[in-house]
Amino acid sequence: MAGEKILVVEDERIVARDIEKRLKKLGYVVPASVASGEDAIQKVAELRPELVLMDIRLKGQMDGVEAAEKIRSDFDTPVVYLTAYADEVTLQRAKATEPFGYIVKPFDERDLHVAIEVALRRQLSETAIRVALEKEKELSELKSRFWSMAAHEIKGPMTSILGCAQLLEQEGHNLTEERRREFLYIIQQSVRSMDQLLNDLLAIGRVEGGSLKFKPAPLDLEKFCRSLVEEIQFSTGLSHPIRFSSRGHCENVCLDQKLLRHILTNLILNAVKYSPEGSPVYLNLDCIAGQVTLEVRDSGIGIPPDAQKHLFEPFHRASNVGKIPGTGLGLTMVKRCLDLHSGEITVESEVGVGTTFVVKLLDPHPMDSFMERSLSG
Template identity: 35%
Template structure:
């Protein structure tokens, strides 16, 4: 390797190692001149054998690094110790043809005849850099892909959530529709039941009074021919009574029909309870049984209430009519009204047949009639209608009864009511 090299390397074993190393090795003196380079170093930089000897080390560096390297070399010479060069930085070397390539350099030193020589171990890391760059690009692509994938996931999640929300809304709408259909079917079933009950009750309840009317009308014609006025009057009263029964039945069905269709509106007006009950008493006297009388007791501090007079009249008419129907002749019916907190309490009490205990839980059901009602005319709708009317007035109804001793109904109505929303 020339005279300098021959003088420096005298140990044959060391020489063999130097020549066969897989790394490039360059030895530089303190002035920065290359004193020896192994074949691998020559190949790395594109020089022929011994062409590197005598060159300045800076000639193997790109021009942009040379001035900085001179300072670095001086610092190393003043404090030499083994180290990696350019830790944390990318190092680039310059080939003879002017091309650059990435390198990794480790520095060490030795002394030959008291002269400091710096040893640079140089590795071409082009393949590793390509791999690292490829990995970096792959990582960047993966990051980009991950971001895009995350966006797609977010978009699909949002679309899925929207689909779920839409599906939930459709399910809710479907349930509403099913509920409406169910209610319609239930309503239709109830109407069919109402019609069936009506036909059954009409055929039974209408037959007796109509037969009475027909029979009495025929007898009146005979008695009129014979001039028997007392018997004519008797049958006229029977006809009136039968007509009242038919009217009551028809009124029940008409009231129920309006309630079922929601056609009953609350129209409030000012009512004076004492005067109102006096009017009802006078009207009811014409339908009471022989010897029956209404005993009225109305002591109220409030002189007036705001309520629907028509609905309240229907409630009390129905309760008083029932009290009369299910009581014997010469029995009294007691009506009272009392002030309560923001309401008025109406009570209707009779001395009639009472309601069997086992029947009491069904009294407000449609078409229900107590087991002891016997031949007393009725549709089984009266108390159901009363309960619905009271609900419209935002009131309450309750009763107590003792078999064969009588019944007491209590109706509480607010002193001022607002119509319920439809």
């Protein structure tokens, strides 16, 4: 593991130079050598070395043990002690700082090398374990939040279904036909809401579990987008006209149709959901020089600036959505699919004006597509 930066803290200059010479011979980098604990702390903050070789007895008011404790707590930098002699009290103080090694002077080059390598590997191991534990904690918290929110989102529609069913059973003979239809409509909408939630959960689960993979294939993207727009328009009704436009050669690009369907469906449905009735939603497609750009634009409620930073986090919803139903999983799914597709997404939004999402995807085989278009044309 040669090449790591090692700070030498030694108050005897001749000894310090000898240690520097040995370290450089072993392939390590010595960015500085200091003689006091105060200087050691300053240099660690400035240089961020991978390891500190620390003499216990130093010049100044702070000895090596105090300096090591400060360095460990503030910078998490491993320390190996160097000393010729220390009384029992000092040794116990040194042990309490949890050093990564302890070398007694005089020492040979091999002892120094072994102590440094053991310390560096221990630091790598501890860092990896700490990162793994932090990720496990984050995952546990995310799962807890995930299922708590899922249960909350399912409970609402179920309560509506149960309430309407009970009223139809108990008061059905006294209700007008119009009132009965209202209750049936609420039941249908609640079932659709639950179905959408379960579909989102299953889709996210497939992505996280690795079963949803990137499988590009030649695709007539313009035809695909027109068909998808017609499908969504049919399901949402005519209250929000979806207007599609296309530029460039989009007839034979190499993309993953399944991932693209997830991306566009979520973006268009969100645009419809958060726009006032009657306002159009726009899907614009550009295919230029091997890059596909898809723009979904609406004139809806917009996204507050503070919410834009968390758009793609699971279950996150902006503060201005009010009672508009949703799970906060749609954009999470969009981001996961784009990551698989090595694509990128940007958003421009203003509250009360509207939102524009821009998706950029690279055609993995633009020249092949160009050749095929040329041959066919």
